[in-house]
Amino acid sequence: MNDDIRRYLDDEIGLDDLGGNARDEAEAWERLLAAFRAEAADAPPPPWLEERVMAEIRGLPEPRALARALGWLVRPLSIRVPPLAAGVAVAAVAAVLLWSGRGPTPTDVPEGSPTVVYVQFELKAPGARSVAVGGDFDGWSGTNALEDPDGDGVWTGRVAVQPGLHAYMFLVDGSDWVTDPEANHYADDGFGNRNAVLAVAAPAT
Amino acid sequence: MAPPAERTDAQVVRDVLDGDRDAYRMLVRRYGSVLHAHALRMAGSEDEAGDLVQQAFVKGYRKLASCRDPERVGAWLFRILANLARDHVRSPRRKDISLQALPEIPAAPDGPEDEAARAEVRQRLRRALDRLTPEQQEAFVLKHVEGRSYEEIAAVMDLSVAALKMRVHRAREALQGLLREFA
Numbered sequence: 272m273n274d275d276i277r278r279y280l281d282d283e284i285g286l287d288d289l290g291g292n293a294r295d296e297a298e299a300w301e302r303l304l305a306a307f308r309a310e311a312a313d314a315p316p317p318p319w320l321e322e323r324v325m326a327e328i329r330g331l332p333e334p335r336a337l338a339r340a341l342g343w344l345v346r347p348l349s350i351r352v353p354p355l356a357a358g359v360a361v362a363a364v365a366a367v368l369l370w371s372g373r374g375p376t377p378t379d380v381p382e383g384s385p386t387v388v389y390v391q392f393e394l395k396a397p398g399a400r401s402v403a404v405g406g407d408f409d410g411w412s413g414t415n416a417l418e419d420p421d422g423d424g425v426w427t428g429r430v431a432v433q434p435g436l437h438a439y440m441f442l443v444d445g446s447d448w449v450t451d452p453e454a455n456h457y458a459d460d461g462f463g464n465r466n467a468v469l470a471v472a473a474p475a476t
Numbered sequence: 477m478a479p480p481a482e483r484t485d486a487q488v489v490r491d492v493l494d495g496d497r498d499a500y501r502m503l504v505r506r507y508g509s510v511l512h513a514h515a516l517r518m519a520g521s522e523d524e525a526g527d528l529v530q531q532a533f534v535k536g537y538r539k540l541a542s543c544r545d546p547e548r549v550g551a552w553l554f555r556i557l558a559n560l561a562r563d564h565v566r567s568p569r570r571k572d573i574s575l576q577a578l579p580e581i582p583a584a585p586d587g588p589e590d591e592a593a594r595a596e597v598r599q600r601l602r603r604a605l606d607r608l609t610p611e612q613q614e615a616f617v618l619k620h621v622e623g624r625s626y627e628e629i630a631a632v633m634d635l636s637v638a639a640l641k642m643r644v645h646r647a648r649e650a651l652q653g654l655l656r657e658f659a
Contacts, residue, residue, distance in 0.1 A: 272649060281626070281641055284494050300648075303655075304620045307601055316512035317526040321504045324533040328500060334540040408506065411544060450546060460542070464555075464634060 276300065299322075299466035351465030388471050389429045393416060394441045394451065404468075406439030408432040434473035436465035489546035492537070497535060500540075504533055509552045511557045517617045518561040528564055533558035551631070558614065558632050565610040604654040612647035619644050 278284045279297045289297055303320055392404045394417065405413035408430070417428035441449045450457070452466030480502050481489070491499035532592035534561050536543075557587045605613055611633075618629045622647055626637045633640060 272645075272652070277645055280620075281644070302530070303651075306597065307605075307622055308623075313513060314516060314522055316508040316529060317522065320508055320526060320529060321501060323530050324504050324537075325498070325501055327530070327534050328497060328537045331534075331538060333493075333495055333497065334537060344637075411542075448543070 280301060281305075284341035338406060352406050372426045373383045385432055386473070387431045389431050390436060390440075390469065391427065391429050392439075392451075393427045393453075394443075394449070395425050396441070396443055396449075399424075399426065401410060401444055403430065403442045403445075404439055405442055406432075406466075408437050409437070413445075413448075417441075432469075432471055435472045437471065439469055440466055484547070486546040486551045489543060490542060491551050492540055499531075503536070503549060503553065507553050508533075510550070511554060513558060514554070514617070514622065515561050517621055519612065520567055520606070524564065526600055528560050529557060535560070554633050558618075562614050563611050565613060575645055600655065602649050607654050608647055608650055611648060612643060615640060615643045616647040616651070620648075 273293060273296075275284065275289055275293050276296055279286065279289060279293075280300060286294060286297055325375075337423070392403055394404075396402050399419075400441035402417045403413045403418060404415050405411045409415060415428060415430045417426035419426045438460070439451070441451060443449050448464075450465050455470070457465040458468050458469040460466045480488075480499065483499075483502065485503070486508055487505070488499050492503075506527065512525055513531045515528040515532075516522060518529060519525045532553060536549075536556050539556075540559055541591050545552070549657075605616070608616065614635065615629065618632065619626070630637045630640045630648045635643070
């Protein structure tokens, strides 16, 4: 397929932009695609759909109760970690996740608060009007704004999180959730999206 | 409070999350047709499509608390369905039955010979579509059968627009070759 036909089928150029042979080929493609559309299966949803869905969900816990139960299972521990135990926790996390040095960087343990670690997040998003980070550490509120003071398209910011494993994503322009392309690890969110996963080791105090 | 049919998607989601389980029925009514149309085009069988849509709505209910943009819960449900349909097309068992389970097309007003020819064309198109990879099939159906924009499809398939265009291009080339083979 020549490049003009490809561009035509991708709506980048119109039929009038094509020359003789290419125009004939484009029209042949239109006939073929029209055949696919005409022969595509189409039918209303089955009449039983609504009642079967409602019958099935009646036997389920309410969605918030489900989320609370799951959240309890995965919520990171926030207990104060003594030095020896902290070392064990770091080793355990490292053994599971094989920290590679990419992704957000836990830094700057605040004094007197060994259960919180500041994590530096960074996303390259040239042209974005705003970038924030959200995750299970803030209820996916997306209110932790990153900044790009020099306008180079690299947005950064620090967020306090507790030690543990955290799923997170970036919120670009207030509406688009974007997976961190530089994350160390990812987890399926169950809907075909990948959440980035951050491992924060308990500080050794 | 607005009658159920006038409540926005975000209000319906909030109602469900606040414990009004029956409010979920409104989402099934609003988005059942769109989800079913896509499921049918991917699966090729009304029975399988109905099951997929039921699964998608039940999964959507279970995960509703994690829907990050309730105003766009329809797009969110569509994405759940699209993932289920893609997995379904991948399953090896399904390839064996899809040709026997072609949905019926209403009889044409012309004679029985025309109808036989239409059925033959329909079967060749379906066979060609079934020979694509599940990812190519999904991209092609969303773009050229359902007429969705590349930006919209990219969000559903979690791809860049450039990668998606390449996938659709490969699907068209594969279809061209397959239809020549079936001619």
